[in-house]
Amino acid sequence: MAAAAAEGDGYVRVPGGNFTTALQYEDARLPLRIAPFAIMRRPVTNQEFLAFVMAHPQWRRDQVATVFAGPDYLAHWRGPARLASGEQGAQPVTRVSWFAASAYCQGQGARLPKWHEWELVAAADATRRDARSDPAWRERILGWYARPSSRALPSAGAQTPNAYGVKDLHGVVWEWTEDYSALLVAADNRNQGDPDRNRFCGGAALSIADRDNYAVLMRVAMLSSLNGSDTTMNLGFRCVREV
Amino acid sequence: MKSVSLLFLAVAMLAMSAWAAPALPPLPSDSVYQSTAQLTDAQSHRFAWSAKRGQAQLVSMFYTSCKFICPLIVDSGKAIEQSLSAEERTRLGVTLISLDPEHDTPDVLARMRRERDLDPARWTLARPDPRDVRAIAGLLGVRYRALAGGEFNHTTVLVLLDADGRVVARTEKVGGLPDPTFLAAVRRTIAP
Numbered sequence: 001m002a003a004a005a006a007e008g009d010g011y012v013r014v015p016g017g018n019f020t021t022a023l024q025y026e027d028a029r030l031p032l033r034i035a036p037f038a039i040m041r042r043p044v045t046n047q048e049f050l051a052f053v054m055a056h057p058q059w060r061r062d063q064v065a066t067v068f069a070g071p072d073y074l075a076h077w078r079g080p081a082r083l084a085s086g087e088q089g090a091q092p093v094t095r096v097s098w099f100a101a102s103a104y105c106q107g108q109g110a111r112l113p114k115w116h117e118w119e120l121v122a123a124a125d126a127t128r129r130d131a132r133s134d135p136a137w138r139e140r141i142l143g144w145y146a147r148p149s150s151r152a153l154p155s156a157g158a159q160t161p162n163a164y165g166v167k168d169l170h171g172v173v174w175e176w177t178e179d180y181s182a183l184l185v186a187a188d189n190r191n192q193g194d195p196d197r198n199r200f201c202g203g204a205a206l207s208i209a210d211r212d213n214y215a216v217l218m219r220v221a222m223l224s225s226l227n228g229s230d231t232t233m234n235l236g237f238r239c240v241r242e243v
Numbered sequence: 244m245k246s247v248s249l250l251f252l253a254v255a256m257l258a259m260s261a262w263a264a265p266a267l268p269p270l271p272s273d274s275v276y277q278s279t280a281q282l283t284d285a286q287s288h289r290f291a292w293s294a295k296r297g298q299a300q301l302v303s304m305f306y307t308s309c310k311f312i313c314p315l316i317v318d319s320g321k322a323i324e325q326s327l328s329a330e331e332r333t334r335l336g337v338t339l340i341s342l343d344p345e346h347d348t349p350d351v352l353a354r355m356r357r358e359r360d361l362d363p364a365r366w367t368l369a370r371p372d373p374r375d376v377r378a379i380a381g382l383l384g385v386r387y388r389a390l391a392g393g394e395f396n397h398t399t400v401l402v403l404l405d406a407d408g409r410v411v412a413r414t415e416k417v418g419g420l421p422d423p424t425f426l427a428a429v430r431r432t433i434a435p
Contacts (some may be wrong), residue, residue, distance in 0.1 A: 027390040067382055114307060142434040181381060183390035184396060228381030 012165040013240055019120045022132075022216040023183075034120055039055040039113060040159035040238035043175065044104060044168045046077070047089035049096065052104050054081060059100055068099035070229050090155040092173045092236040098228040101176045105239035112178035113240040115223075119216060122169040124162040134211060141215045144171040170215060171234040174222055183224040275382040276408035280357065282340065282369035285352035292379070293408065295367075299432045300336045300404045304385045304397065307355045308344035312343050312399050312417070315358050319401055319417040324365070324428060325403065325423050326421055334433040337366045340379060344370040384413065405432050 018035040043100050053059045053074075062080040074095050080083045086231075096104075105111050113121075124132035130137075159167045169175075222235075268281035270276055276293035283289045289382075301320055305313040320337045327335065341347035352368040361368070380387055380397075392432055403412040403425065412428035 024245070025388075025390075027392060027394075029391045063276070066272040066274055066276050099378065102378065155329060177378065180385040181377065184386055227384065228378070 005172035006077035010040055010042075012041050013038045013243060014117070014121055014164050014166075016120070019116065020130075021116055021118075021119055021221065022213045023115075032116060034116055036243050037117055038241040038243050039063050039117065039121055039164075039166060040240075041165060042163070043173055043236045043238045044101075044157045045089060046083055046091055046093045048199070049074075049093040049104065050077075050081065050083060050089070051105060056103070056107065059103060064100070066229070068229055068233050069097040072233075073100065073231050074096060075235070080171075087152075087155070091153040092156045092168070094153070094233055094236045095231040096176075096237060097206075098176050098180060098226070101237040102178070104237070108239055108241075110241045111236060112176055113175045115183065117240055118169075118177050118239075119161070119176065121164055121166050122215065124169075126160050126162055126165055126167075129163045130197050133147055138214065141170050143220060145214065157228055174232070174234050176217065176235065176237040177223060178240075180223040181218050181228070260397040261381060270296070271407050271409055273410075274408035275404065275410065276317065276380065278382055280371055280375040281369055283349060284367050284369045285349050285356050287423075292371075293295055293329050295336065295404075296338045296408055299334060299406050299411075299416070299429075300408075301339045301429070302338045302340065302383060302402045302404055303400065304342050304380060304383065305338050306341055306395055307351050307403075308343070309392065309395070314359075315417040315419075316401070317361070318419045318423065320366070322402075322421045323426060324420050326426055327429070328410050329431075331430070331433055332365065334435075335365070335429065337361075337365070339366070339368050341370040341379070342376060342385075342397055343370070343389075344376060346393075356379050383410075403428055403432060 016036040018031040019034050020030075021032055034174065053061075057063055058065075059069075060080040061069070061075070062076070064073060074080075074093075075086070076084060076095055083089050102112055123130045123132050125134070125137050128134075134202055146216065153223055154172060156172070157167050161167050226235075264308045269346050270293070274296075280292045281289055282292050284304055300324060300335050303320070304414050307313070316339065320339075324332055324335070324337070341352070347368075347370045349370075352370065352410065352420055356366065356368055379385075383400070383402050385398045385400060387395050399415060399417055401414050401417060401422075402410055411432050412425050413423040414425040416422040416425070
């Protein structure tokens with residue numbers, strides 16, 4: 001399948017269309033229709049994020065409001081406006097909160113991807129737009145999750161592009177989604193039959209339709225556990241534009 | 244030089260008149276009012292969320308077409324108010340922020356306010372700009388998802404903000420009987 005046309009500004013156009021998500025909501029009307037969008041070919045790098053905080057000092061780690069970013073925000077940099085090394089500049093930025101990532105994308109006239117947009121693009125391997133049923137593809141992803149997270153990150157964009165022309169969806173960093181806090185799976189499932197079920201208004205529970213899809217299971221578990229000001233050493237982001 | 248300082252004075256006075264006098268100290272770093280979100284209330288009045296600074300607020304997120312839990316959120320607010328003296332009540336506002344700004348227009352909010360008999364002097368029903376809903380929810384620790392049928396699956400929570408917008412307490416116990424721990428936090432926070 002031909003790679004989608006690159007937009008020339010780091011974004012790749014994705015046609016969207018009908019998509020079979022691995023998430024199964026009781027209320028969902030299937031198949032899911034996903035509108036076309038343009039997504040960054042690779043995650044945002046430290047160098048790019050440094051340029052952003054220089055232009056918007058309220059997002060420097062020494063100036064950011066604590067409601068927007070936890071204490072480890074950008075803690076891997078040498079200083080509030082200085083990277084630790086040249087190599088770091090090319091690596092995907094991590095230790096960014098949802099609020100900071102959202103502000104970065106807004107500054108680009110963009111936004112964070114919705115979960116389903118990310119899932120659609122991440123279903124592809126180098127040649128197929130949907131490789132999810134291939135056991136070999138699943139094995140490769142599992143291999144990444146088994147790798148110690150203390151190892152240095154590779155440079156962003158070093159991977160072979162997938163069938164859409166997008167890189168680094170697996171095997172580099174976790175990524176924020178705009179609707180991270182829509183993934184109510186963890187609490188919902190824990191609370192089934194629990195008097196605490198009032199916690200969520202309207203009980204349309206989420207379950208995982210494809211339990212062997214670890215790439216999705218682990219991402220959902222991770223995103224559903226986060227608050228918007230949280231940061232982790234492996235969590236970065238990329239942006240999406242409407243087309 | 245003189246004209247510059249006069250200009251400066253004029254600008255400073257303008258800036259001060261835009262704020263409630265006297266000038267407030269800088270907003271705490273952990274205040275939700277660091278948000279630049281704008282809200283529109285049932286009278287179509289548009290204001291910065293941070294304009295609620297200065298009075299402790301009971302805050303929750305809801306949507307008007309919600310049949311089951313959201314009425315309980317209003318019940319909770321009323322129950323807490325009824326546990327307070329008339330004098331204490333003047334020191335607490337209630338801000339209910341819609342998860343569904345597409346449908347919860349000022350007219351719809353005004354109807355709910357009438358139907359539930361909510362005193363506009365203390366209760367604010369407001370819709371955010373659609374792009375700000377997820378961020379406001381994030382600051383309040385509310386998780387939500389729009390369901391296919393127009394309903395929302397969301398965390399039901401009452402959040403107590405102090406006068407500077409810091410989260411003091413939260414409870415997921417809603418309904419006509421106030422959560423005693425939460426009520427105690429309300430009393431402490433509004434104490435003069």
